[in-house]
Amino acid sequence: GLIRREDYSAPAYRILSVDLTFDLDPAKTLVGSKLRITRDAATPAGTPLRLDGEGLSLLRCLGDGESLSFRHEEGGALIIDNPPAAETFTLEIRNTCAPEKNLELSGLYTSGGGFFTQCEAEGFRRITYFLDRPDVMAVYSVTLRADKAKYPVLLSNGNLVEQGSLDNGRHYAKWHDPFPKPAYLFALVAADLVCREQKITSRAGKEHLLQVYVRRGDLGKTEHAMASLIASVAWDEARFGLSLDLERFMIVAVSDFNMGAMENKGLNIFNTKYVLASPATATDADFAGIESVVGHEYFHNWTGNRITCRDWFQLSLKEGLTVYRDQEFSMDMAGSASAAAVQRIGDVKRLREFQFPEDSGPMAHPVRPDSYVEINNFYTTTVYEKGAEVVRMQDTLVGRAGFRRGMDLYFQRHDGQAVTCDDFAQAIADANPDSPLAANLAQFKHWYAQAGTPRLSARTRWDATAGRLRLTLTQSALPSPGQADKQAFVIPVRLGLLARDGRALPLQLDGEAAPAGTERVLVLSATEQSFDFVGLGDAGEAGPVPSLLRGFSAPVVLDDGLDSAERLLLLRHDADAFNRWEAAQRLLQELLLAALPGDGDLPALDEALVEALRAVLREDGLDAAFKELALTPPIESVIAEQVEAVDPQRIHRLREQLRAQLAERLHADWAWAWDAHQLREGYRPDAHQSGCRALANLALQMLVLHAVAHGDEVWPGRAYQRVKDGGCMTERLGALLALVHGGSALAGAALERFHADARGDDLVLDKWFAIQAAATEPLGAPGSVAPRIRALLQHPDFSLKNPNRVRNLISTFCRDNPAAFHRADAGGYVLWADVVLALDAFNPQIAARIARHLERWRVLAEPWRSAAREAVARVAGHPRLSADVREIVGKALDA
Numbered sequence: 001g002l003i004r005r006e007d008y009s010a011p012a013y014r015i016l017s018v019d020l021t022f023d024l025d026p027a028k029t030l031v032g033s034k035l036r037i038t039r040d041a042a043t044p045a046g047t048p049l050r051l052d053g054e055g056l057s058l059l060r061c062l063g064d065g066e067s068l069s070f071r072h073e074e075g076g077a078l079i080i081d082n083p084p085a086a087e088t089f090t091l092e093i094r095n096t097c098a099p100e101k102n103l104e105l106s107g108l109y110t111s112g113g114g115f116f117t118q119c120e121a122e123g124f125r126r127i128t129y130f131l132d133r134p135d136v137m138a139v140y141s142v143t144l145r146a147d148k149a150k151y152p153v154l155l156s157n158g159n160l161v162e163q164g165s166l167d168n169g170r171h172y173a174k175w176h177d178p179f180p181k182p183a184y185l186f187a188l189v190a191a192d193l194v195c196r197e198q199k200i201t202s203r204a205g206k207e208h209l210l211q212v213y214v215r216r217g218d219l220g221k222t223e224h225a226m227a228s229l230i231a232s233v234a235w236d237e238a239r240f241g242l243s244l245d246l247e248r249f250m251i252v253a254v255s256d257f258n259m260g261a262m263e264n265k266g267l268n269i270f271n272t273k274y275v276l277a278s279p280a281t282a283t284d285a286d287f288a289g290i291e292s293v294v295g296h297e298y299f300h301n302w303t304g305n306r307i308t309c310r311d312w313f314q315l316s317l318k319e320g321l322t323v324y325r326d327q328e329f330s331m332d333m334a335g336s337a338s339a340a341a342v343q344r345i346g347d348v349k350r351l352r353e354f355q356f357p358e359d360s361g362p363m364a365h366p367v368r369p370d371s372y373v374e375i376n377n378f379y380t381t382t383v384y385e386k387g388a389e390v391v392r393m394q395d396t397l398v399g400r401a402g403f404r405r406g407m408d409l410y411f412q413r414h415d416g417q418a419v420t421c422d423d424f425a426q427a428i429a430d431a432n433p434d435s436p437l438a439a440n441l442a443q444f445k446h447w448y449a450q451a452g453t454p455r456l457s458a459r460t461r462w463d464a465t466a467g468r469l470r471l472t473l474t475q476s477a478l479p480s481p482g483q484a485d486k487q488a489f490v491i492p493v494r495l496g497l498l499a500r501d502g503r504a505l506p507l508q509l510d511g512e513a514a515p516a517g518t519e520r521v522l523v524l525s526a527t528e529q530s531f532d533f534v535g536l537g538d539a540g541e542a543g544p545v546p547s548l549l550r551g552f553s554a555p556v557v558l559d560d561g562l563d564s565a566e567r568l569l570l571l572r573h574d575a576d577a578f579n580r581w582e583a584a585q586r587l588l589q590e591l592l593l594a595a596l597p598g599d600g601d602l603p604a605l606d607e608a609l610v611e612a613l614r615a616v617l618r619e620d621g622l623d624a625a626f627k628e629l630a631l632t633p634p635i636e637s638v639i640a641e642q643v644e645a646v647d648p649q650r651i652h653r654l655r656e657q658l659r660a661q662l663a664e665r666l667h668a669d670w671a672w673a674w675d676a677h678q679l680r681e682g683y684r685p686d687a688h689q690s691g692c693r694a695l696a697n698l699a700l701q702m703l704v705l706h707a708v709a710h711g712d713e714v715w716p717g718r719a720y721q722r723v724k725d726g727g728c729m730t731e732r733l734g735a736l737l738a739l740v741h742g743g744s745a746l747a748g749a750a751l752e753r754f755h756a757d758a759r760g761d762d763l764v765l766d767k768w769f770a771i772q773a774a775a776t777e778p779l780g781a782p783g784s785v786a787p788r789i790r791a792l793l794q795h796p797d798f799s800l801k802n803p804n805r806v807r808n809l810i811s812t813f814c815r816d817n818p819a820a821f822h823r824a825d826a827g828g829y830v831l832w833a834d835v836v837l838a839l840d841a842f843n844p845q846i847a848a849r850i851a852r853h854l855e856r857w858r859v860l861a862e863p864w865r866s867a868a869r870e871a872v873a874r875v876a877g878h879p880r881l882s883a884d885v886r887e888i889v890g891k892a893l894d895a
């Protein structure tokens with residue numbers, strides 16, 4: 001059924017402490033649970049007690065030692081009609097569950113011969129009967145018993161209290177977590193693992209033990225994860241004054257995992273993808289992902305665990321804030337202002353590629369949703385990444401020091417509590433009473449309540465004689481599901497003004513005594529507002545060019561009203577790296593958009609643009625990473641976002657023509673870029689080296705593309721050589737991509753070689769699957785990718801049971817390869833439906849993720865639209881569908 005935010009009520013009973021014992025066995029695990037329960041003052045004695053439960057077998061249930069009568073609800077919950085009347089009483093439960101049959105990977109499950117848990121959001125109820133809601137926080141003691149040879153490592157949250165041997169080759173460990181926590185933060189691990197460990201001393205002088213657990217043989221790939229963890233601990237102390245609060249902090253890697261990682265108190269459980277890395281097996285992007293996710297989970301210890309969510313509608317309270325924190329961490333780790341700007345560009349790119357489409361589709365929902373059927377469907381890019389932007393705007397509105405004051409107040413007020421998004425924003429505002437946030441708090445909170453991406457348009461009126469510029473900002477918002485009318489947002493607009501010679505102009509608003517620097521933040525709170533800048537007498541006849549929304553100061557779609565000449569000026573001179581990148585992207589995007597109607601070819605790029613791009617590519621002192629981002633045209637799905645009826649084939653064709661022109665016109669420059677960015681020193685995954693490799697890889701792609709078009713074999717030959725003997729995975733993979741995306745005849749042989757060299761390494765095999773799923777449809781022989789994906793589903797290395805495999809093959813195909821997925825023969829759609837249904841039989845969470853790839857069928861032009869709709873309808877019509885998938889396809893088909 002539908003769960004509504006407005007229906008929240010406080011729990012009638014709470015759990016003070018819980019004592020758990022596990023006799024671990026893959027087929028049948030015995031769980032003993034002793035709960036100290038207390039009745040709320042407002043709850044009459046004798047009120048029935050309802051405990052969540054799912055797929056469990058109950059063996060016994062005692063209240064204060066007496067046996068109790070009970071019944072079960074349909075979904076498996078346990079109802080005790082006559083609980084003990086005492087205000088506080090003890091409930092003893094014994095039940096069993098079947099970890100090896102648990103293919104949903106929620107609750108207690110087996111993977112690679114070990115036991116692991118995933119309890120967020122509602123997995124604990126699949127382990128034992130409980131009040132499985134985040135506002136019930138208990139102190140946990142846990143005893144694990146298992147076969148010693150098979151499961152030498154026994155872990156749970158908190159501190160190890162005791163361990164020893166038992167009869168029959170079994171052993172035990174007892175853990176105690178002193179911090180009260182909701183059930184979703186419980187974890188246990190029992191497996192044959194090894195660990196890298198490191199002792200650290202905190203600023204406060206306390207000793208802590210950090211451990212990273214992996215399977216035997218993977219220890220050599222844990223150095224980066226450990227370094228990232230150490231850096232995370234130091235960063236949170238330095239930036240937010242937050243220290244590690246446990247003696248021991250553990251990370252455990254597991255290969256079957258539905259998400260990226262999980263912040264269980266003191267015992268983070270990670271997808272191997274975000275732990276294991278070596279230069280030979282992981283790309284620079286993988287290294288960066290590890291740093292970011294290790295940081296993210298660690299930062300949750302304060303933003304999520306010490307202060308948690310009152311209910312799941314408040315998910316962004318912890319996720320938006322923690323994404324904001326991990327983004328800031330990565331920016332600080334990048335080591336320079338320009339590398340931090342590159343990091344920011346990457347974050348905004350992701351927001352636009354994933355969150356903007358979500359916000360304009362059938363699953364659009366506010367950062368704080370109002371209702372859900374299945375909470376797992378709401379671990380979305382809106383809750384996470386847009387939520388982070390909403391936190392970032394609060395930072396912008398109160399300033400960095402003000403934000404720190406706000407965070408301090410938040411912890412002072414709410415440490416140990418389960419709270420709401422309102423509590424967070426209130427703390428930030430209260431700590432900054434004179435800020436524009438405090439002045440507009442109620443209105444600012446529309447960001448939490450209204451779905452959809454607002455449009456912001458900017459127009460200027462220049463009075464050369466008076467040296468006066470009027471900037472008029474207008475905002476509007478389109479309707480979204482369940483929200484027809486929107487109220488105005490509070491939009492912070494960071495800006496600067498440039499003279500036509502590139503100078504930064506002083507910013508003085510009419511009525512101000514003096515200019516306030518060359519950059520400032522305007523706050524738009526009305527639907528339309530004008531700002532008059534004065535003292536611009538030396539800006540010249542044509543007047544200043546505004547550089548708006550610097551650093552992407554608000555998650556909006558900006559219509560800046562600028563022409564190409566003005567964009568070229570920003571590309572060349574803007575002091576804000578983000579807006580320089582933005583100018584390049586818009587110039588390229590507008591070419592594609594202008595050519596879309598009709599069926600002609602992309603016109604030749606004009607010389608001014610080519611010259612400007614060349615200047616960026618060759619500019620001394622500019623980060624290579626920035627150059628790579630600026631010279632890569634927006635991806636097809638971002639172009640598709642801008643049009644009414646999407647023709648994926650046409651967009652693909654035009655973008656390929658754009659790539660071909662860039663390869664042709666900048667040929668000598670690409671050859672230079674390749675040479676100039678070869679690294680001679682040892683591998684480091686830092687911003688400088690990653691940037692060089694990224695740009696060299698782009699150059700190689702362009703050179704191979706050019707060579708294939710001209711029948712020249714030198715560059716494809718070099719790329720093939722790189723696949724074989726590249727110095728690191730980033731180089732080898734870059735060369736492989738150049739061959740596959742360049743349509744080289746060597747692509748097949750290179751893929752085979754890459755597979756052989758993978759030697760069964762799961763994360764490398766994932767890449768092998770992903771590359772084939774992303775392979776460009778050869779413009780000459782279209783229709784070849786979908787059949788190949790179907791064949792790969794049968795490959796001995798493929799399994800639907802492993803979420804990473806599914807994501808790398810299926811999501812890459814459906815999401816990153818629109819021209820191959822959207823075909824008139826509907827082959828991609830049929831494949832999609834087959835996979836969704838097959839997955840839904842055992843892992844609804846992953847099935848629902850895959851189901852989302854076609855939710856926006858409505859934006860397609862014919863014949864794709866009808867064919868896609870039919871595939872969605874076929875899934876929706878399946879007789880046994882999970883609530884997860886039903887919610888997605890139901891919304892997709894709804895008017």
Ligand code: ARG
Pocket residue numbers: 120121258259261262263296297319376379
């Ligand atoms: N809290 C985790 C994180 O963001 C994600 C867990 C999501 N789990 C789920 N079943 N939806 O770090």
Ligand code: ZN
Pocket residue numbers: 296300318319322
């Ligand atoms: Zn998180």
